[in-house]
Amino acid sequence: LTYAEPGKVFGQEELSVLGRFAELASLALQNARKYTEARRLSERLAHQAYHDSLTGLPNRLLFSDRLQQALADAERRKQAVALLFIDLDRFKLVNDGLGHSVGDLLLTQLGERLRRCIRRTDTLARTGGDEFTMVVTDLTDPRQAARVARKLLGALRQPFTVAGYELFVSATIGISLYPTDGRDADLLLRNADTAMYRAKTKGRSTFEFFSSAQNSAATERFRLETQLREALKHGEFVLHYQPLFDLRTGKVTAVEALLRWNRRDPSNITPASIVAVAEESGLIIPIGNWVLDQACAQQGAWRRIGYPPVPISVNISPRQFAQQDFIGRIASTLRNHEIDPHLLRLELAEALVMRDTVAAARTIEGVHALGAGIAIDDFGSGSSMLSYLARLPISAVKITQPLVKQLVGTPGSLMVIRSLVAFAHSLEIGTTALGIETEQQLEIVRQAGFSTVQGFMLGRPVLPDDLIRTLDPSAR
Numbered sequence: 001l002t003y004a005e006p007g008k009v010f011g012q013e014e015l016s017v018l019g020r021f022a023e024l025a026s027l028a029l030q031n032a033r034k035y036t037e038a039r040r041l042s043e044r045l046a047h048q049a050y051h052d053s054l055t056g057l058p059n060r061l062l063f064s065d066r067l068q069q070a071l072a073d074a075e076r077r078k079q080a081v082a083l084l085f086i087d088l089d090r091f092k093l094v095n096d097g098l099g100h101s102v103g104d105l106l107l108t109q110l111g112e113r114l115r116r117c118i119r120r121t122d123t124l125a126r127t128g129g130d131e132f133t134m135v136v137t138d139l140t141d142p143r144q145a146a147r148v149a150r151k152l153l154g155a156l157r158q159p160f161t162v163a164g165y166e167l168f169v170s171a172t173i174g175i176s177l178y179p180t181d182g183r184d185a186d187l188l189l190r191n192a193d194t195a196m197y198r199a200k201t202k203g204r205s206t207f208e209f210f211s212s213a214q215n216s217a218a219t220e221r222f223r224l225e226t227q228l229r230e231a232l233k234h235g236e237f238v239l240h241y242q243p244l245f246d247l248r249t250g251k252v253t254a255v256e257a258l259l260r261w262n263r264r265d266p267s268n269i270t271p272a273s274i275v276a277v278a279e280e281s282g283l284i285i286p287i288g289n290w291v292l293d294q295a296c297a298q299q300g301a302w303r304r305i306g307y308p309p310v311p312i313s314v315n316i317s318p319r320q321f322a323q324q325d326f327i328g329r330i331a332s333t334l335r336n337h338e339i340d341p342h343l344l345r346l347e348l349a350e351a352l353v354m355r356d357t358v359a360a361a362r363t364i365e366g367v368h369a370l371g372a373g374i375a376i377d378d379f380g381s382g383s384s385m386l387s388y389l390a391r392l393p394i395s396a397v398k399i400t401q402p403l404v405k406q407l408v409g410t411p412g413s414l415m416v417i418r419s420l421v422a423f424a425h426s427l428e429i430g431t432t433a434l435g436i437e438t439e440q441q442l443e444i445v446r447q448a449g450f451s452t453v454q455g456f457m458l459g460r461p462v463l464p465d466d467l468i469r470t471l472d473p474s475a476r
């Protein structure tokens with residue numbers, strides 16, 4: 001009533017109109033609330049209809065819709081789509097052994113982990129008890145699908161903690177590609193399923209493409225990666241040591257540690273490919289740490305048996321070098337084995353040092369500050385700048401093998417190398433000629449003025465026990 005004009009009150013008629021308004025307003029409000037509730041309910045029902053209640057991931061219905069959509073888009077935009085069929089390995093054992101409630105909790109965590117691996121535009125669905133499917137769109141290269149598969153498998157590598165149990169779950173993945181392996185959803189699903197079964201026969205925790213064309217490269221590499229991981233776990237790696245000789249005195253000035261895989265079933269995979277696969281997959285970090293530790297342990301063992309100290313050179317890969325705690329790791333390894341830092345030398349590829357010069361320089365300074373040596377490996381394989389290296393505390397450069405080979409029979413290159421060697425020596429940087437296989441090569445690198453040589457002719461990479469004969473002629 002206070003809303004009436006000043007000095008006036010509402011009349012009976014006005015009051016009844018106002019009352020009507022109030023009724024209508026309250027009715028409208030009630031309706032609105034009901035409407036919102038109804039909308040929420042229908043949204044919730046729709047979400048339930050289209051999602052798996054356990055993991056919250058899309059279910060089969062929504063997946064099939066998204067897949068159709070993706071295929072239609074891909075057809076229009078002339079793009080490829082990958083369909084991944086993901087089957088958990090031996091999941092039944094968890095359900096049977098620990099009960100369904102543990103199984104359910106595990107699936108919830110697992111769904112969450114897998115979800116974190118995917119892009120917003122891709123769809124990952126739970127389509128069965130221990131079965132997931134995924135559609136990867138906008139593919140420009142089938143290798144992208146392999147990368148996704150690797151990522152998913154990688155996400156499962158760490159154990160899950162469920163109800164006090166530590167559980168390991170692995171998966172096997174089959175991949176089919178649109179349009180090469182099928183143009184419709186049914187065929188693509190069938191083919192991904194076939195690929196998955198084939199993958200299972202080759203071992204768990206792996207993936208396989210439906211078409212053989214894709215398989216050879218991507219999956220072989222992945223299998224090798226898995227084998228390398230196992231090899232590291234089972235202690236199948238060993239280090240061989242190859243001596244470097246002083247060209248004037250003939251004495252051993254250092255030994256280079258080289259990674260070897262002591263496989264039960266021998267293969268002809270080269271150390272360089274092992275290192276390349278390890279680098280790509282990130283496995284080089286644990287392998288590299290092992291190498292470093294092993295080399296320092298060897299140094300300690302030689303000291304204990306009263307051996308004249310000889311520096312060990314360890315090859316360092318780009319990923320290792322880029323690690324945040326790289327310097328810390330070197331320092332702690334030296335400390336753990338009580339090794340004089342001067343007895344450790346790190347070999348860094350030329351390309352690595354040149355690529356990111358500021359950060360590289362900082363790390364090199366850090367290594368130098370510890371007292372360990374730095375050699376630039378494969379020098380002369382790229383656009384090297386010795387003048388740049390002059391500003392870094394480098395102890396040696398190792399001239400790449402093709403350059404050494406070229407020396408024989410090309411007088412011009414002898415002149416170039418000779419001045420390079422002289423320049424390095426003027427900066428007190430040692431020079432190593434790598435890959436000496438013949439007397440002729442040895443002679444020419446002597447003429448070029450190199451300080452040290454390394455090569456099969458003078459000493460192959462061997463196990464530590466065999467090296468003793470080279471280091472100590474009296475032991476021969």
Ligand code: C2E
Nearest residue numbers: 258259271272275291315316317435436437454455456457
């Ligand atoms: P690299 O550092 O240039 O090592 C020297 C390579 O030359 C070794 O190959 C050695 O066996 C080979 N070599 C030595 N003398 C001769 C010779 O007279 N003739 C010929 N043909 N070859 C000779 P290897 O052991 O196969 O290693 C290949 C590459 O793999 C190494 O090249 C290095 O880049 C990498 N590598 C080896 N071990 C490790 C490691 O522990 N960590 C890392 N990150 N890389 C490693």
Ligand code: MG
Nearest residue numbers: 256315347377
């Ligand atoms: Mg090397």
